[in-house]
Amino acid sequence: MTERLFDGADWDFITLQRIHDACEDVARNELGLDTYINQIEVITAEQMLDAYSSVGMPLFYKHWSFGKHFAFHEASYRKGLMGLAYEIVINSSPCISYLMEENTATMQTLVIAHAAFGHNHFFKNNYLFKQWTDAEGILDYLEFAKRYVKSCEERYGHVAVEHTLDAAHALMSHGVDRYPGKKNLDLREEEKRAGQRRLHEEAAFNDLWRTVPSGPAKSRKTLSIERRRKLLGLPQENLLYFLEKSAPRLAPWQRELLRIVRHIAQYFYPQSQTKVMNEGTATYVHYRIMNRLHKRGKISDGNFLEFLQSHTNVVFQPEFDDPRFSGFNPYALGFAMMQDIERIVSDPTDEDREWFPDIAGTRDVEDVLRGIWANYRDESFIGQFLSPSLIRQLRLFHLHDNPEERAGIRVDAIHDERGYRRVRRELAKQYDVGYIDPNIEVVDVDLAGDRRLMLRHHVVKGAQLAETDAKRVLQHLADLWSYDVSLQEVDSNDKVLKEYVLNPRIQPVAA
Amino acid sequence: MAFHVIDRRLNPGGKSLENRQRFLRRAKAQVQSAVKKSSQDRDIKDVLEGGEVSIALDGMDEPRFRREGGTRDMVLPGNKKFVEGDILPRSGEGGGKKSQPGQGDSEDAFRFVLSREEFVNLFLDDLELPDLAKRKLAEAESQGLQRAGYATSGSPANISISRTVSRALARRVALRRPRRETIAALEAELAECEDDERRAQLEAEIAVLKAKAKRIPFIDPIDIRYRRFETIPKPVAQAVMFCLMDVSGSMSEHMKDLAKRFYMLLYVFLKRRYRHVEIVFIRHTDRAEEVDEQTFFYGPASGGTLVSSALQTMNDIVRSRFRPSDWNIYAAQASDGDNSISDSEAVSRLLTGAILPVCQFFAYLEVGEAGGYSFEMPDSSLWSLYERLRGNGAELSMRKVRDRSEIFPVFHDLFQRRANQEKAS
Numbered sequence: 001m002t003e004r005l006f007d008g009a010d011w012d013f014i015t016l017q018r019i020h021d022a023c024e025d026v027a028r029n030e031l032g033l034d035t036y037i038n039q040i041e042v043i044t045a046e047q048m049l050d051a052y053s054s055v056g057m058p059l060f061y062k063h064w065s066f067g068k069h070f071a072f073h074e075a076s077y078r079k080g081l082m083g084l085a086y087e088i089v090i091n092s093s094p095c096i097s098y099l100m101e102e103n104t105a106t107m108q109t110l111v112i113a114h115a116a117f118g119h120n121h122f123f124k125n126n127y128l129f130k131q132w133t134d135a136e137g138i139l140d141y142l143e144f145a146k147r148y149v150k151s152c153e154e155r156y157g158h159v160a161v162e163h164t165l166d167a168a169h170a171l172m173s174h175g176v177d178r179y180p181g182k183k184n185l186d187l188r189e190e191e192k193r194a195g196q197r198r199l200h201e202e203a204a205f206n207d208l209w210r211t212v213p214s215g216p217a218k219s220r221k222t223l224s225i226e227r228r229r230k231l232l233g234l235p236q237e238n239l240l241y242f243l244e245k246s247a248p249r250l251a252p253w254q255r256e257l258l259r260i261v262r263h264i265a266q267y268f269y270p271q272s273q274t275k276v277m278n279e280g281t282a283t284y285v286h287y288r289i290m291n292r293l294h295k296r297g298k299i300s301d302g303n304f305l306e307f308l309q310s311h312t313n314v315v316f317q318p319e320f321d322d323p324r325f326s327g328f329n330p331y332a333l334g335f336a337m338m339q340d341i342e343r344i345v346s347d348p349t350d351e352d353r354e355w356f357p358d359i360a361g362t363r364d365v366e367d368v369l370r371g372i373w374a375n376y377r378d379e380s381f382i383g384q385f386l387s388p389s390l391i392r393q394l395r396l397f398h399l400h401d402n403p404e405e406r407a408g409i410r411v412d413a414i415h416d417e418r419g420y421r422r423v424r425r426e427l428a429k430q431y432d433v434g435y436i437d438p439n440i441e442v443v444d445v446d447l448a449g450d451r452r453l454m455l456r457h458h459v460v461k462g463a464q465l466a467e468t469d470a471k472r473v474l475q476h477l478a479d480l481w482s483y484d485v486s487l488q489e490v491d492s493n494d495k496v497l498k499e500y501v502l503n504p505r506i507q508p509v510a511a
Numbered sequence: 512m513a514f515h516v517i518d519r520r521l522n523p524g525g526k527s528l529e530n531r532q533r534f535l536r537r538a539k540a541q542v543q544s545a546v547k548k549s550s551q552d553r554d555i556k557d558v559l560e561g562g563e564v565s566i567a568l569d570g571m572d573e574p575r576f577r578r579e580g581g582t583r584d585m586v587l588p589g590n591k592k593f594v595e596g597d598i599l600p601r602s603g604e605g606g607g608k609k610s611q612p613g614q615g616d617s618e619d620a621f622r623f624v625l626s627r628e629e630f631v632n633l634f635l636d637d638l639e640l641p642d643l644a645k646r647k648l649a650e651a652e653s654q655g656l657q658r659a660g661y662a663t664s665g666s667p668a669n670i671s672i673s674r675t676v677s678r679a680l681a682r683r684v685a686l687r688r689p690r691r692e693t694i695a696a697l698e699a700e701l702a703e704c705e706d707d708e709r710r711a712q713l714e715a716e717i718a719v720l721k722a723k724a725k726r727i728p729f730i731d732p733i734d735i736r737y738r739r740f741e742t743i744p745k746p747v748a749q750a751v752m753f754c755l756m757d758v759s760g761s762m763s764e765h766m767k768d769l770a771k772r773f774y775m776l777l778y779v780f781l782k783r784r785y786r787h788v789e790i791v792f793i794r795h796t797d798r799a800e801e802v803d804e805q806t807f808f809y810g811p812a813s814g815g816t817l818v819s820s821a822l823q824t825m826n827d828i829v830r831s832r833f834r835p836s837d838w839n840i841y842a843a844q845a846s847d848g849d850n851s852i853s854d855s856e857a858v859s860r861l862l863t864g865a866i867l868p869v870c871q872f873f874a875y876l877e878v879g880e881a882g883g884y885s886f887e888m889p890d891s892s893l894w895s896l897y898e899r900l901r902g903n904g905a906e907l908s909m910r911k912v913r914d915r916s917e918i919f920p921v922f923h924d925l926f927q928r929r930a931n932q933e934k935a936s
Contacts, residue, residue, distance in 0.1 A: 013516050020514055041517045050526045065573055067534030070527045071623035078624065094515070101520055162533075170574050319589020328588070397590040399599075401583040411597040414590055427586040438576050463581030472574035 005298045009104035016040060019109045020116065022298055026289045027117040032366050033285070035120040036095040036135065040112065043098045048085070049073050051098060055268070056088045058096065059142050061149035061260075063165055089115035091123040091271070093135040106303040110310065113289040118282025125374045126277070128270035137187030138267060144191040145260045152253050164254050167476035168240060168261035173437055175240030175262040176269045190263065194256055201252065228447060235456075237441040239477070240265070248451065249482040258480075273433050276378045280334015283315060284342075284369070287335070317394070328430075337381070340390045341369060351388060383428035388420045398426045403462075438465060440487070451483040459491050464498060471500065478504040534571075535629065541566040542625070546633050564630075565622045631783060656740045665737025679734040688727040689720040749787040750839040750871075752777060753828075755821045757846035758794045758812045766878040770845035771808055772918045773876050777843055780926065785839065791828060795821035801828065818850045818893060819857035826865045835869040842866070845876045848891025855896050863905055874925060875909040 005022055006015050020038065027033040043051070053070035054060035086103055090096045097115040099108055123129050134141075153161045168175070229235070236242040240262040244255045271278065290311075294304040317332035318324040341359070344352045345368050348360035359368050372381065398413040413419035413426070429435055439458045446452045455477075457465060470487070478485040482504050489498045535542060545564040593599075625633070661674055694717060701713045754774050756767070774790075781788045792807035793799055796814030799821040825842065833840060850858070867873055875897055890898070894909070901907050910921045 013518070016516050017514070020516075024514075037514065039515045039517065041519045043519045047519060047522070047526070053527050053530065062529050062533065064530065064533035064537045067527060067530030067532070068538075068571060070531060071534060075623040098519075158533075166573075173575055317588060320587035321589065321591075325587075394588045395590040396586055396588055397593055399583075399585045399587065401585070403580065403582070408598045408600045411593045411595060411599065412584075414593060414595050416595070419595060423586055426584050429584070430586060438578050440576060457576075459581075461582040461584075463578040463583075466577040466579045469572075469574040469577050472572065473576055476574075 003298075004300060005109065005293070006105040006303075007300070009106070011105040011108055015105060016042075016108060016112070019105075019112055022293055023109070023113045023117055023289050026292045027113075027121075027285065030292060030366070031285065031288060032370060033117055033121040034124060035117060036093040036124050038116045038120065039094040039096045040116060041096060041098050042101050044101055045077075048088070048098065048100055049077060051088050056090065057142055058090065058098075058139070059146055061146045061165075063169075064162065065166075065169065087111040087115045089119045090138075091119075091129060091133055091135055091267075092138050093124075095120040095123065095135075104306065106299070106306045107310065109293070109299065110286055110290060110307055113286035114282045117289065118285030119278060121285070122274070122278050122281045122373055125370070126270070126274060126377075127375055128273060128377055132270050133267050134187045137190075141187035141191055141263065144194070145264070148194070148256065148260065152257065156251075156253065161257070163479065164257050165261070167480050168258050170473045170476040171239050171243075172261055172265045174440055175238060175258075175265040177238050177241070177266065178433065187263065190259075194259075197252075229444065232442075232445060234445075235441045235443050237439070238262070239440070239442065239455075242442050243477075243480050246445070247481050250480065254480075270377075272436075273377045273379070273431075275330040276328075276334040276337075276431065277373065277376060277381050278334075279330045280338050281373050283311075283331050283335040284338035287311065319395075336390060336394070337385060338369065340387050341365075341372065341385055344387060349389070355387060356385075378431035379428050379433070382431060383424065386424045386427065388415075391415045391420055391423055396423050396427065398423050435460065438463075453477075453481045453483065453485045455485065455487040457487060457489045459489050459497060462491075464489050471502065474500055474502040475505070478502040535633075538566055538571055539633070541571070543633050546625075546630060564625055631779060655743050657743045659739050659741040661736040662739040663736065665739065669737045669740075671736050671738045674736040675730070675734050678736065679730045682731065682734060683727065683729070686727050687723075689724050691724075694720050694724070749789070749837070750781050750785040750841060751789045751791060751833045752781055753825050753840070753842040754790060754792050754807065755825065755842060755844040755846075756792075756794050756807065757796075757816055757818070757821075757849070758807075758810075759796045759816045759849070760813050761816075761847050761849055762878075763880065765881055766845075766847055767808055769878045769912050769915065769918060770876060772915065773845065773874075773912070773922060774843060776918065776922045777841065777874075780922075781841060789833075791825075793821050793824050793828075795824070799824040816846075816849050816851060817854050818844075818846065819854050819861055822858060822861040822866055826861060829866075829869060840870045841872050842870050843874045843876060845878055846893055847879070848877050848893045850891075850893045850896070852892060855892075858893075858896060859900055862900060862907075863903075867905055867907070873907055875907060876921070877909070877911045879911065879913040881914055 005018050011019075020040065027035070049070060051058065052073050053066045060066065086100055086107055088098045090098075095116065097111070097120075099111055103111065123133075123135060129135070149161060149165070232246055233242070240258050243250070244258040244262065247255075250258075290299070290304070290307050293299045294301075299307070315329070315332045315335045317329045317336075318326075342365050344356055344360050345362055345365045348356070353360045362368060372385065376384065392415045394415075396415055397411060398419070399409050400412040401409045413422035415423065439460065440455055441458075442453065443456045444454045446454070474485055474487055484504070485502050487500045488496050490496050542564060545566050661671060697713055697717050697720070701710060701717065704710050704713060752774075754770075756762075756770055758767075778788065778790065790804075792802050792804055794802055794807050794810075794812065795817065796812055797817040797820065798814070799817075801824065802810065821844070829835065829840065862873075875893075877891065877894055894911075897905075897907055897909055901909070908925050910925065912918060912921050
């Protein structure tokens with residue numbers, strides 16, 4: 001009988017070390033995981049709330065909205081409406097996991113297996129994270145962002161900085177590049193570049209240029225629409241990028257702030273596309289590791305039962321008519337799919353062989369799963385690997401709600417032979433980023449006329465923008481652009497459904 | 512593989528304090544009005560404990576492009592009885608609760624907890640001690656002592672040993688005073704020396720050194736340094752608050768409640784400015800007595816009304832316990848305004864002669880029965896008397912109050928930050 005990792009609920013740092021080493025053994029040798037170096041930090045509940053309010057990052061620039069979120073979380077935590085997460089893990093290298101101090105030893109084992117190995121492996125290997133994030137540089141970049149925002153506040157005042165950040169935050173969800181093609185993000189380079197540019201500006205500053213008289217602008221009617229659009233890189237769906245590069249009256253520091261917000265949005269972009277997979281992977285990994293540790297006698301039966309209880313809570317999926325239902329639980333769906341794949345690979349039925357000829361019965365579970373973890377995001381993962389057997393097990397069904405249809409909501413497909421593919425396709429669509437965010441892009445700028453910025457929202461399935469919010473966001477946009485902004489909502493036939501026009505609030509700064 | 516565990520628990524907390532302050536600054540108008548509103552219909556004591564406020568998120572929203580309406584497709588778990596093609600009536604919600612995942616829950620009202628400190632600050636933010644009081648505050652200073660370097664003269668008790676010795680040492684080194692060890696070594700050599708010539712040489716050397724040591728004293732008067740003290744003016748950091756109340760039969764529970772609220776506000780307000788605040792409760796009918804808080808508000812009493820008795824008691828207490836040079840004195844008097852005419856003379860003599868000169872602030876609150884407006888209250892005998900005193904230049908603040916909700920406005924009015932009307936008159 002091997003020695004237990006711990007007894008009872010108490011732990012100290014040596015125990016954590018032992019737990020980490022035991023988990024690492026299973027993760028590396030049995031599951032074949034490839035992770036960043038782990039850095040585990042023990043924190044208090046208040047620090048956890050802190051981390052909550054600044055989107056989970058250990059350091060962040062200061063902004064009132066984070067204070068608002070903190071107050072909100074704190075109030076609901078104090079009232080007992082909300083429990084705190086057991087851990088937070090950051091996609092960085094070394095991979096930082098925050099563990100709550102009040103976790104029991106069993107919980108610490110669970111979260112180390114979950115975060116320090118499951119999430120960690122996913123961050124390091126999934127193609128989206130590789131493509132869009134720079135784990136090496138993120139912490140340094142955040143440090144830079146914090147310093148930069150602070151220095152801007154000192155130079156240009158709190159109010160001006162706050163206005164710019166408010167506006168940038170409003171456009172954050174439209175500040176990401178959705179398609180690769182540009183060069184990968186290198187945040188260290190970014191930071192250096194920003195510093196150099198500032199130095200250059202200071203070195204090259206010459207008051208003469210300010211006083212050089214500028215003649216009346218040459219009117220060039222010949223600037224064809226095509227050429228203009230090409231010059232401005234239109235159409236452009238990354239609104240923050242467009243403003244940073246083309247907004248006529250922004251000060252350099254404002255552009256830099258937009259850039260910072262844009263980079264941070266981009267950093268989080270993969271996470272929103274891989275919720276199910278990321279949590280599924282981590283949950284599957286902790287489940288495997290905990291079971292192995294228990295089998296080896298490193299965790300006592302009592303502690304293992306404690307683990308099973310919290311594991312069951314985590315993967316609980318209420319049914320649609322349950323008052324607790326609020327959509328799919330990514331942990332539950334992800335974990336169920338990973339286990340289902342394990343079953344298909346090791347012990348397939350005829351149905352599985354027909355649906356998944358590539359993986360059914362190949363017997364190397366870990367290899368198949370590692371391949372999936374590396375190469376899919378939620379949409380494609382569900383679209384490929386949701387099996388009929390799991391659809392039956394979860395009793396999934398598809399509702400189609402067309403407001404035009406008087407009679408009511410139609411049940412379009414259920415978990416039967418005719419419905420599998422349709423249910424799977426619809427569920428995959430729910431996780432498609434193309435559908436989650438409204439498709440808004442900059443289409444044109446009236447350069448010869450009043451410099452109006454023209455945007456277009458391609459309405460999908462009749463869902464238009466919520467008016468109050470849309471106006472507020474557009475107001476921010478107009479403030480940054482400093483001239484009028486218009487947004488047209490068009491349907492698939494290019495018919496204009498609605499048009500917004502917003503004027504900038506007065507800009508005190510001279511161009 | 513390298514692996515680190517870091518204990519962050521000891522890191523300084525309140526990392527998001529700055530964010531919170533920014534949030535409160537931004538929400539200031541809303542929070543302040545929420546704080547004031549809650550102070551009107553709740554118990555002041557509880558309200559000032561801090562606590563939860565609810566504010567509208569006006570101007571505090573973080574808008575995003577969101578979509579609504581349109582055709583929706585949902586995949587849900589847990590089908591029980593539906594088959595393909597079923598139509599579920601919309602109103603009856605045959606399909607159960609349909610909440611769409613991913614749709615941000617907009618918080619239109621926002622509740623959060625303010626600490627006591629934050630609450631009181633917001634509550635009293637735009638209030639200030641009246642100019643009158645501030646002027647007096649500046650004068651009412653006492654002297655304190657503060658260390659201020661070293662001096663070459665002073666009393667022996669203030670000699671700074673360390674400074675003196677170190678200066679002496681520096682002087683001895685600089686003037687090359689021979690060390691005792693050197694002389695002792697030479698003398699030891701002399702004792703053992705046989706050679707006459709050498710002995711003479713040594714003796715001469717010793718004599719020179721000894722003479723030199725005698726010329727250069729171990730401690731010279733010029734080495735001596737004294738610790739120097741300066742007197743500095745110290746603001747008086749303590750205040751006493753006199754609560755004077757008429758408890759004769761004509762004062763109803765409602766009136767006492769109004770008075771109590773006013774006293775509480777005054778207490779909280781003073782507490783914010785002074786490190787130490789004492790309260791003296793004086794109740795009076797035709798006799799006055801100092802009582803504890805419980806008796807003051809709830810103890811039964813009956814009799815006629817003589818305001819001068821209370822003023823006299825206050826004056827005695829000030830004389831015996833609160834020297835005006837050491838204490839900032841505040842007084843708030845609450846009454847329904849009844850007073851016997853014959854008493855007027857004594858009241859005005861006491862007020863103008865003894866009490867007002869030592870008080871930072873004297874407020875008179877005339878309380879009335881609920882219902883109706885306070886400005887409709889007829890001028891009582893006490894009110895007319897005070898009015899007359901004020902006309903003669905006495906620094907009095909006076910207000911009429913009828914309803915609970917007026918207490919805060921009245922208080923606010925008295926301490927508003929702008930130049931006070933009272934002063935102008």
